[in-house]
Amino acid sequence: MHEFTYGNGEVVELWSGHLTGPRAYPTNQADIAEYFFNANRIIENRGKKMVCELVKIILEQHDEDIQLNEGAKKVN
Amino acid sequence: MKDMDGQKTENKSLKWVANWINACTDNGIKPWQFDFKRLYLDDSYSAKDQHAPLEEGDYPNLHLWLKYKFTKELDKKSPNISDLVDNYSAFEVDKAAFPIYVALGWQKSVNDQINGDTVNSLGTTFTQLLSVSNTQFSMENTERWQQLVGDIPNLKSKLQQWGTGEYDQELDQIASFQFATENGGKVKHGDNEIAVMKELERFAALTSSIGNFMVFPSWMNQGRGIGNIHDYWDLALRDMRNFWMEISGDDTSGRII
8 A cells, every 4th residue: 555655665746846846835737737636546546455455354354244245345 | 362342343343344345336336436525425325426427517526525624514423434433533534434444453442542534635725726815826816706706705714605505506616717727728738638627526535535544643643734744745754754764774664654
């Protein structure tokens, strides 16, 4: 679930130049569009990994009261 | 070895998570796209309006976000929230996801100092887009508000009005503000591939989805909203990484998330 950093630990910028720029806020329409686009991509990718992990955890436990439907088992 | 209360919390959490994944998939919703604000609605798992192809001038996710953020209409104990979550936390989407944190082994008790929070926020950026002061669009926004309502409204009151009750068609007007019209022109001429209103509407839901929830100490959460970070997660992470490297002298310890 390392979507916020690259493999070497460097932080993924929410828009180009954000980490080296002078302002915390986006400064033009391109930054704004890139912020929402990148945040959406990161959140979805991380969320998918979390759901896969949750499905795996549920499938590995042995409580009869905690079951996934067939569709849910294939959600990965 | 887990104590009995811990085991009970874990079992109840796993059960809630399984039911949540089942409800999502039964209704054609990808669980990682589920907007946790919908837990407070009677039709939580209706796929209607959620990530459907966006029709021009129709922003249901943004409407729900405004309702959550600026009104008290969703401040109710919903049967969809796990009874493991106390009444106070039940009104915060990132706290209502507590069973997920337990299932993943991130949190043990609802009262832990390390608890859930939303990583990338919409409020900070969104209010800047419509504000008339200290933004790159101050002049254009002033003009737009004058045309729209004949005055410069109190932004918080206006956002509260847009979020109250049924969908307010006036909300569609946000697409006529400079950040959106300028982007529309760029997209039309091939100078930008990202349609900002479409991404903003998606973000209004995804900001409250599980991929945007994380657990960390409550003091850290309070600190990242102030100073030069203004809630932007990449800046917070960079500062944490730099600090960690400074005290450890170890480049690899920057891999913190």
